[in-house]
Amino acid sequence: MSPIQVQTEALSKSFGSVRAVESLDLAVEQGEFLTILGPSGCGKTTLLRLIGGFEEPNEGRVFIAGKDVTFVPPHRRPANMVFQRYALFPHLTVAENVGFSLRLRKVHETEIRTRVERMLDLVQLPGFSGRRTHQLSGGQAQRVALARALINEPEVLLLDEPLGALDLKIRQQMQIELKLLHAQLGMTFIYVTHDQEEAMSISDRIVVMNDGRIAQEGSPREIYANPASTYVADFVGHSNLLAARVSGVGPLRVTIMGNEFPVRSREGLHVGQDVSILIRPEALLIASGEATGEGNTLSGEVVDATFKGAFVHYLVRVDKSQLKVQQPIHEGTPTFARGEKVNLAFGSDDVLVLVD
Amino acid sequence: MAASRALGRHPIRIPWLGIYFGLVILYLFFPIAIIALFSFNSSPAISFPIRGFSLRWYREILVSPVFLSALKNSLIVAVVTTAICVFVGTLAALGLTRYNFRFKPLVQSIYVLPVTLPGLLLGLSLLSFFVFLGLKLSLGTVVIGHLVYTLPYFVLVATARLERFDRMLEEAAQDLGCTPWQTFWKVDFPIIAPSIIGAAVIVFALSFDEFLITFFVIGTQSTLPMLVWSMMRMSIDPRVNAISVVLMVASMVLIYVLSKLVDLREIEL
Numbered sequence: 001m002s003p004i005q006v007q008t009e010a011l012s013k014s015f016g017s018v019r020a021v022e023s024l025d026l027a028v029e030q031g032e033f034l035t036i037l038g039p040s041g042c043g044k045t046t047l048l049r050l051i052g053g054f055e056e057p058n059e060g061r062v063f064i065a066g067k068d069v070t071f072v073p074p075h076r077r078p079a080n081m082v083f084q085r086y087a088l089f090p091h092l093t094v095a096e097n098v099g100f101s102l103r104l105r106k107v108h109e110t111e112i113r114t115r116v117e118r119m120l121d122l123v124q125l126p127g128f129s130g131r132r133t134h135q136l137s138g139g140q141a142q143r144v145a146l147a148r149a150l151i152n153e154p155e156v157l158l159l160d161e162p163l164g165a166l167d168l169k170i171r172q173q174m175q176i177e178l179k180l181l182h183a184q185l186g187m188t189f190i191y192v193t194h195d196q197e198e199a200m201s202i203s204d205r206i207v208v209m210n211d212g213r214i215a216q217e218g219s220p221r222e223i224y225a226n227p228a229s230t231y232v233a234d235f236v237g238h239s240n241l242l243a244a245r246v247s248g249v250g251p252l253r254v255t256i257m258g259n260e261f262p263v264r265s266r267e268g269l270h271v272g273q274d275v276s277i278l279i280r281p282e283a284l285l286i287a288s289g290e291a292t293g294e295g296n297t298l299s300g301e302v303v304d305a306t307f308k309g310a311f312v313h314y315l316v317r318v319d320k321s322q323l324k325v326q327q328p329i330h331e332g333t334p335t336f337a338r339g340e341k342v343n344l345a346f347g348s349d350d351v352l353v354l355v356d
Numbered sequence: 357m358a359a360s361r362a363l364g365r366h367p368i369r370i371p372w373l374g375i376y377f378g379l380v381i382l383y384l385f386f387p388i389a390i391i392a393l394f395s396f397n398s399s400p401a402i403s404f405p406i407r408g409f410s411l412r413w414y415r416e417i418l419v420s421p422v423f424l425s426a427l428k429n430s431l432i433v434a435v436v437t438t439a440i441c442v443f444v445g446t447l448a449a450l451g452l453t454r455y456n457f458r459f460k461p462l463v464q465s466i467y468v469l470p471v472t473l474p475g476l477l478l479g480l481s482l483l484s485f486f487v488f489l490g491l492k493l494s495l496g497t498v499v500i501g502h503l504v505y506t507l508p509y510f511v512l513v514a515t516a517r518l519e520r521f522d523r524m525l526e527e528a529a530q531d532l533g534c535t536p537w538q539t540f541w542k543v544d545f546p547i548i549a550p551s552i553i554g555a556a557v558i559v560f561a562l563s564f565d566e567f568l569i570t571f572f573v574i575g576t577q578s579t580l581p582m583l584v585w586s587m588m589r590m591s592i593d594p595r596v597n598a599i600s601v602v603l604m605v606a607s608m609v610l611i612y613v614l615s616k617l618v619d620l621r622e623i624e625l
Binding site: 052053054073074075079080081083085087088089090091100101104105148149152 | 524527529
């Protein structure tokens with residue numbers, strides 16, 4: 001395990017009566033790509049701004065590289081920020097924007113020039129030095145902002161929804177570039193986003209936030225496979241969440257819509273307890289006809305089918321609920337149309353019991 | 357319509373918009389053209405027909421010590437007023453846009469109040485104020501009077517620009533290592549400078565030809581508007597035409613130089 005690079009201790013921040021961040025403990029390892037994920041208003045941006053020094057906490061401390069920086073202003077923190085709306089200086093050229101911090105520190109002009117060129121090469125904008133910022137596309141502007149933040153070689157790079165304003169295609173391309181850049185530079189990245197797919201595809205570790213607190217933290221795979229609550233399950237990935245009741249413990253069994261199924265085992269439950277169960281759409285195998293009663297199956301009727309290329313997404317009505325189903329398709333895979341009777345089969349280990 | 361066009365008949369269309377536009381232009385510029393024309397008239401009578409071309413009136417004003425001293429006074433007052441206005445006004449605008457404090461709405465309305473006051477009232481009350489204080493009337497009191505009058509305009513323009521300023525740029529500057537002081541000089545100031553310069557030119561122009569307030573608080577000296585007024589009291593003095601043309605050309609040169617210094621489109625008033 002690498003040493004801790006950024007740490008917060010019981011950090012709290014309120015705006016008026018709104019508690020944006022509440023007694024939050026976070027530890028980020030050196031060289032880690034950590035993503036803070038959550039819907040708007042969950043406090044993720046406030047947390048990032050507290051780490052960057054743009055807000056002062058009401059309570060708690062912030063440490064960067066072991067030093068208490070809680071009340072250190074942004075210009076004296078070893079962290080640089082990439083802002084959501086780029087925040088490029090409109091009165092300066094691309095090269096002047098990128099070289100801004102070096103010029104402040106009175107670095108020699110020839111060195112500034114070579115380092116700016118190197119940075120622009122790194123973010124794949126060679127030859128853009130002389131451009132004005134208003135001549136740049138969104139993707140280019142964000143690369144310049146990235147180069148400007150990286151030229152200082154900060155210990156920590158803070159990214160506040162940096163791709164939020166970009167088209168899907170450019171966003172996906174930038175995600176890959178960010179990941180490669182992170183691997184190449186080895187510095188700590190703390191990334192804020194509300195886009196769970198983005199969080200899954202770029203991060204070493206994800207912190208899911210809800211109402212100013214950490215709802216869950218872990219690797220993308222852990223969080224996807226073992227969400228700690230219905231909130232996390234619902235927010236990360238597509239999910240089917242159903243009300244259920246525990247009908248047997250050891251082995252664990254639950255009743256869902258009148259049918260009893262064995263499910264993935266879990267401690268601390270008692271018979272008769274109301275719970276939620278999670279089944280991911282890709283865990284449901286769709287086939288034609290009624291449920292046979294063998295294994296774990298549910299009968300239903302196709303309400304909607306959407307072709308997605310490699311997959312078909314179905315909405316299947318089972319009893320009073322609608323379940324999302326993802327069917328991978330290959331040459332010759334039978335697909336189903338609206339109104340067709342189908343049955344959905346699933347493994348017991350794919351049913352996760354959640355208690356909120 | 358379609359039918360008549362198909363038959364090849366062209367209804368006569370009266371270009372009302374063109375006529376209207378022509379009248380507006382005439383109304384705006386004809387008096388100025390007349391003044392320019394008569395400034396070159398060799399006869400002192402301001403009536404047609406023009407007797408002959410002459411630079412007599414220009415020669416007379418340029419050697420007149422009264423004119424030259426009035427011009428100098430006007431320039432001094434306008435320059436000093438503008439300088440103080442830019443300094444105080446920018447700080448005021450920053451305070452009004454960046455900070456919340458008690459009575460802020462009150463302060464905001466007090467700042468723009470002089471705009472709504474008649475110049476006559478302003479001049480009169482300033483005069484009694486200076487007399488009350490026992491202040492000797494001079495160009496200094498004129499500058500004070502002009503500041504009361506011009507500062508609201510400046511503050512209005514500067515706050516309008518600062519309200520639209522993206523504060524994230526300041527955060528980016530601090531993030532990259534700027535102290536608050538450096539942030540102002542390296543980011544805020546260069547970005548708002550075109551608006552500040554634009555507002556400063558307006559202030560300069562307002563101060564340069566201000567008459568009402570000046571009339572009350574100037575004492576024994578004279579500025580150009582005062583001089584023109586005194587020349588016009590008894591009869592129409594043809595030298596006034598020459599002075600007007602000189603002032604007009606000067607302000608056009610000022611605008612031209614300004615447009616070379618900053619992109620006029622960047623001035624967001």
